[in-house]
Amino acid sequence: MITDEIRHLARAYDVVISGGGPAGMAAAIGARSQGAEKILLIDREREAGGILWQCIHHGFGLHHFGEELTGPEYAQRYLEEVLENDIDVLTDTYVCDISPERQLKLMSGRHGIAVVDAKAVVLAMGARERTRGAIRIPGERPSGVLTAGLAQKFVNMMGYLPGRRVVILGSGDIGLIMARRLTLEGVEVKGVFEIMPHANGLNRNIVQCLHDYDIPLHLSTTVVDIHGRQRVEKVTVAPVDGALKPDLSRAWDIDCDTVLLSIGLIPENELSRKIDLRLDPVTSGPVVNSTMETSMNGVFACGNVVHIHDLVDFVSEESVLAGRNAGAYITGRRPPKDNIRLLPGDNVAYCVPHTLSSEREHIVYMRVRKPIEKCSVRFGEVLEKKLRYVFPAEMVNIKVKPQFLENFHGDALRVDVVQR
Amino acid sequence: MAHDVAIVGGGVVGCAIARELSRFRLRVLLIEKECEVGAGTSKSNSGIIHAGYHAGNGTLKGELEWAGNQKWDTLRAELDFGFERIGELMVAFDADQVAILEKYRDQGLRRAIPGLEVWDGERVRREEPAISAAVVAALHAPTAGVVNPYEVCFSLIDNARANGVDLMVDSRVTGIRRDADGTFAIAVGSRTVGARFIVNCAGLYSDEIARMAGAGDFVVRARKGEEYLLDKRLRGMVKKIVFPCPTPESKGILVIPTYDGTLMVGPTAHFVDDKEDRTTTAAGSDEVFRNVRRVVPGISERDCIAEFAGLRAVAAGEDFIIGPSEVKGFINCAGIQSPGLTAAPAIAELVRDMLQDEGLALEPNPSFVPSVRKRVHFATLSTEEQIRLADEDRRYGRIGCRCEQISEREIVDAIHAGARTLDGIKFRTRAGMGRCQGGFCSWRCMELLSSELDIPMTEITKRGGGSWIVCEREEGDDA
Ligand SMILES: Cc1cc2nc3c(=O)[nH]c(=O)nc-3n(C[C@H](O)[C@H](O)[C@H](O)COP(=O)(O)OP(=O)(O)OC[C@H]3O[C@@H](n4cnc5c(N)ncnc54)[C@H](O)[C@@H]3O)c2cc1C
Ligand SMILES: Cc1cc2nc3c(=O)[nH]c(=O)nc-3n(C[C@H](O)[C@H](O)[C@H](O)COP(=O)(O)OP(=O)(O)OC[C@H]3O[C@@H](n4cnc5c(N)ncnc54)[C@H](O)[C@@H]3O)c2cc1C
Numbered sequence: 100m101i102t103d104e105i106r107h108l109a110r111a112y113d114v115v116i117s118g119g120g121p122a123g124m125a126a127a128i129g130a131r132s133q134g135a136e137k138i139l140l141i142d143r144e145r146e147a148g149g150i151l152w153q154c155i156h157h158g159f160g161l162h163h164f165g166e167e168l169t170g171p172e173y174a175q176r177y178l179e180e181v182l183e184n185d186i187d188v189l190t191d192t193y194v195c196d197i198s199p200e201r202q203l204k205l206m207s208g209r210h211g212i213a214v215v216d217a218k219a220v221v222l223a224m225g226a227r228e229r230t231r232g233a234i235r236i237p238g239e240r241p242s243g244v245l246t247a248g249l250a251q252k253f254v255n256m257m258g259y260l261p262g263r264r265v266v267i268l269g270s271g272d273i274g275l276i277m278a279r280r281l282t283l284e285g286v287e288v289k290g291v292f293e294i295m296p297h298a299n300g301l302n303r304n305i306v307q308c309l310h311d312y313d314i315p316l317h318l319s320t321t322v323v324d325i326h327g328r329q330r331v332e333k334v335t336v337a338p339v340d341g342a343l344k345p346d347l348s349r350a351w352d353i354d355c356d357t358v359l360l361s362i363g364l365i366p367e368n369e370l371s372r373k374i375d376l377r378l379d380p381v382t383s384g385p386v387v388n389s390t391m392e393t394s395m396n397g398v399f400a401c402g403n404v405v406h407i408h409d410l411v412d413f414v415s416e417e418s419v420l421a422g423r424n425a426g427a428y429i430t431g432r433r434p435p436k437d438n439i440r441l442l443p444g445d446n447v448a449y450c451v452p453h454t455l456s457s458e459r460e461h462i463v464y465m466r467v468r469k470p471i472e473k474c475s476v477r478f479g480e481v482l483e484k485k486l487r488y489v490f491p492a493e494m495v496n497i498k499v500k501p502q503f504l505e506n507f508h509g510d511a512l513r514v515d516v517v518q519r
Numbered sequence: 520m521a522h523d524v525a526i527v528g529g530g531v532v533g534c535a536i537a538r539e540l541s542r543f544r545l546r547v548l549l550i551e552k553e554c555e556v557g558a559g560t561s562k563s564n565s566g567i568i569h570a571g572y573h574a575g576n577g578t579l580k581g582e583l584e585w586a587g588n589q590k591w592d593t594l595r596a597e598l599d600f601g602f603e604r605i606g607e608l609m610v611a612f613d614a615d616q617v618a619i620l621e622k623y624r625d626q627g628l629r630r631a632i633p634g635l636e637v638w639d640g641e642r643v644r645r646e647e648p649a650i651s652a653a654v655v656a657a658l659h660a661p662t663a664g665v666v667n668p669y670e671v672c673f674s675l676i677d678n679a680r681a682n683g684v685d686l687m688v689d690s691r692v693t694g695i696r697r698d699a700d701g702t703f704a705i706a707v708g709s710r711t712v713g714a715r716f717i718v719n720c721a722g723l724y725s726d727e728i729a730r731m732a733g734a735g736d737f738v739v740r741a742r743k744g745e746e747y748l749l750d751k752r753l754r755g756m757v758k759k760i761v762f763p764c765p766t767p768e769s770k771g772i773l774v775i776p777t778y779d780g781t782l783m784v785g786p787t788a789h790f791v792d793d794k795e796d797r798t799t800t801a802a803g804s805d806e807v808f809r810n811v812r813r814v815v816p817g818i819s820e821r822d823c824i825a826e827f828a829g830l831r832a833v834a835a836g837e838d839f840i841i842g843p844s845e846v847k848g849f850i851n852c853a854g855i856q857s858p859g860l861t862a863a864p865a866i867a868e869l870v871r872d873m874l875q876d877e878g879l880a881l882e883p884n885p886s887f888v889p890s891v892r893k894r895v896h897f898a899t900l901s902t903e904e905q906i907r908l909a910d911e912d913r914r915y916g917r918i919g920c921r922c923e924q925i926s927e928r929e930i931v932d933a934i935h936a937g938a939r940t941l942d943g944i945k946f947r948t949r950a951g952m953g954r955c956q957g958g959f960c961s962w963r964c965m966e967l968l969s970s971e972l973d974i975p976m977t978e979i980t981k982r983g984g985g986s987w988i989v990c991e992r993e994e995g996d997d998a
Contacts, residue, residue, distance in 0.1 A: 143918055193918035208917030211909030212902065230956040232825035237800045240827065242981035242988055246958050259976055259989035285993040328795060329985035369921065372752065
């Protein structure tokens with residue numbers, strides 16, 4: 100671990116970045132590349148790096164560094180770059196509020212309560228996991244029901260096990276990774292149960308984390324009851340019909356002492372809500388334009404706080420852009436305004452950014468609602484891109500060049516993903 | 520030496536009695552089977568201080584609801600817990616129901632409850648725009664309020680202890696017999712404690728406690744209520760407690776803006792055979808959300824962040840059973856169903872008088888201090904105040920729970936005040952109650968419990984007993 104904690108906290112910065120995960124680190128480097136001078140990267144944890152520290156498995160950086168790294172290795176490489184770029188890093192510090200004048204209020208274990216002014220702000224607070232309440236699993240409320248990410252923290256960072264006989268509800272990537280991790284730790288993983296007819300995690304994780312360890316994946320099946328007064332004793336699971344309604348006549352019980360929930364992430368929007376940013380109801384993250392600027396002037400956002408990414412490489416890519424634009428913002432260089440709104444159409448849950456400019460090149464990230472093979476992504480009539488398959492668990496990203504947009508004269512462009 | 524009074528059960532009733540008795544020169548002992556007070560029904564309820572007009576005349580419930588209601592302002596001023604009179608609206612959908620509202624209003628007026636008014640539909644929606652257009656009128660009662668019920672129990676017992684009351688937790692009463700000299704010998708596991716008087720406030724088990732002493736053969740049944748908490752994004756959508764006018768078929772589902780601003784909807788009301796059945800059910804959730812949407816259409820199950828169930832202790836006849844028994848010196852407080860929280864401060868005074876009638880001498884305790892030291896709610900302080908505190912102790916600057924913005928120092932204070940479990944911290948500070956439900960802070964709370972109490976991580980529990988959180992890695996497994 101490298102630390103280079105600043106001793107002295109200045110009153111004013113060019114760019115302040117809230118959240119020091121891969122998104123925040125990339126944004127800081129991006130801001131520096133555009134000439135921002137005083138840059139402050141803040142994280143509430145004891146070190147920057149975000150969720151990466153607990154992801155000790157391989158699978159990071161294939162796109163960005165061209166080799167397969169572990170989470171901590173990826174974080175380390177970025178952190179070195181951050182420090183080489185003379186960026187101030189302030190950890191153990193929580194950003195609690197931002198005023199319309201971009202004054203940030205900080206709660207810091209090192210500096211107490213402090214206030215700093217920023218010419219531009221980048222939000223990079225990442226995401227949090229959905230919990231039991233979000234899906235209202237009936238039953239008792241014993242200990243032993245926890246999110247997969249918390250279990251990952253227990254095992255990888257604190258050296259404890261969350262239990263000895265585990266059922267995993269939801270097939271998100273963290274759950275899949277934990278299925279393998281816990282099996283390696285000698286824990287009995289009884290199976291992964293997914294209410295949808297398709298898995299929610301990346302295919303490579305299904306293969307490498309479940310199939311390779313003979314862990315059963317039960318699709319269209321969910322947990323309908325949790326038993327145990329003090330600690331989980333067993334769960335009842337049941338298959339669901341097309342409308343996701345459980346068929347209790349075909350339910351069965353599984354003995355276990357732990358239920359891990361891997362039912363999705365949502366952007367950490369505590370702060371975004373507090374400062375009243377416009378949010379996208381589908382992503383739950385802020386609405387951003389093609390410079391990754393939110394509805395508040397000079398406040399940019401990137402990474403999981405905007406929408407959930409499955410690969411950290413895309414986080415870095417998107418965040419460098421956000422940082423560069425924040426850096427440009429303070430020097431008064433404003434790119435041409437966006438003139439096209441994207442409208443998610445058939446089988447498109449959302450698109451980020453929400454608007455484009457016909458004068459620049461963009462990468463549009465989107466998620467589909469259901470899997471299709473042999474399909475096309477269509478941007479109205481102006482652009483069609485063929486894909487072998489799409490899958491809700493895998494983010495789709497499409498490069499949109501200005502020459503395509505020049506032919507478009509409306510103000511709203513519909514995006515569809517259709518069967519060929 | 521035997522205690523003067525042993526109180527069995529540390530729910531809100533037991534805690535209120537303990538605190539009331541601490542005003543006198545008495546040796547008082549409170550015995551609670553769970554690892555902290557307030558762990559039963561007294562933390563799992565709607566948290567409403569009822570307006571005072573609900574329960575019928577001629578019942579103890581009716582008498583004590585209004586008597587209790589009037590004591591909460593003083594109690595709050597002394598004991599520093601969350602309480603606010605936010606008012607309530609009982610809504611009607613047709614003329615028949617309006618007649619019922621008027622009946623309730625008149626019942627309240629006879630008790631001289633101030634401010635009761637029937638509002639027309641337009642006024643209702645002006646004050647509460649989220650209420651359904653189908654509502655034609657509502658009874659407004661400004662005397663209704665909300666409390667954080669668990670905080671009430673903690674404040675009461677903290678104050679009682681500061682004034683000399685002894686507390687035994689993790690201590691289940693298993694037998695009661697009378698010794699030759701007339702004192703009670705109370706079996707608590709393998710130990711025995713003595714007391715001249717017993718007050719039975721054991722909630723769901725008050726029938727068993729009474730039977731142990733031969734002091735009553737009433738039966739207490741459990742009526743379950745499921746409650747659902749909604750994301751704090753909906754804060755402010757409804758400002759008063761809102762519920763439909765009760766009909767013979769249903770008592771109606773309430774929308775409760777809790778003291779902390781989170782909306783809660785519930786409770787259901789169904790008898791269960793098992794007195795430990797605190798399960799929430801798919802049917803209960805359906806019932807709650809289906810009914811609540813009739814009154815406030817904008818509420819949806821998608822906004823749910825947590826749920827729980829509480830068990831009302833119901834005696835035959837539906838009224839409270841409070842009074843001396845055939846065994847001299849043994850007083851029952853049983854069947855304390857709703858509005859037992861509201862009534863608790865009045866019950867405490869009633870029981871005090873009954874003890875005196877049974878022969879307990881009440882001599883004022885000259886060193887009685889009615890108040891507790893104010894707790895710091897860091898997030899609600901002014902920035903200047905926060906800066907000052909964080910300069911004194913950096914642990915005020917370190918975030919403990921992000922959803923509720925609780926500082927590490929507040930969590931440490933809770934541990935020093937008696938919290939020994941994750942739930943203990945949660946109910947004293949709110950850490951872990953927000954939308955991430957402890958995903959972020961529970962391991963921090965565990966580290967603090969471990970270091971402050973000097974116990975290993977593996978001994979930390981959610982709420983005592985076998986509710987462990989983590990276990991050791993397998994020996995020698997280095998995978
Ligand atoms: C279990 C798991 C496995 C994964 N596996 C892979 C993989 O194999 N390959 C891959 O490419 N990607 C993987 N990912 C995805 C990738 O790690 C994430 O997409 C990426 O970490 C998101 O970056 P971020 O910076 O947006 O968020 P985060 O990494 O979550 O960082 C956000 C940071 O902000 C801080 N913060 C939040 N709020 C505040 C505040 N108010 N004040 C100060 N600081 C704040 C947080 O402490 C945190 O450090 C995985 C993710 C998880 C969770
Ligand atoms: C869903 C629901 C909603 C409600 N809403 C409201 C409301 O809004 N307003 C209102 O006024 N009232 C409400 N009530 C009612 C209110 O919660 C109760 O009346 C009140 O909490 C009863 O307090 P208590 O101290 O009698 O019982 P409890 O809180 O049950 O306390 C009894 C205690 O005795 C202990 N105990 C039991 N057996 C033993 C033993 N053998 N040895 C030692 N200790 C023992 C238990 O562990 C427990 O802590 C509601 C109740 C429910 C269930």
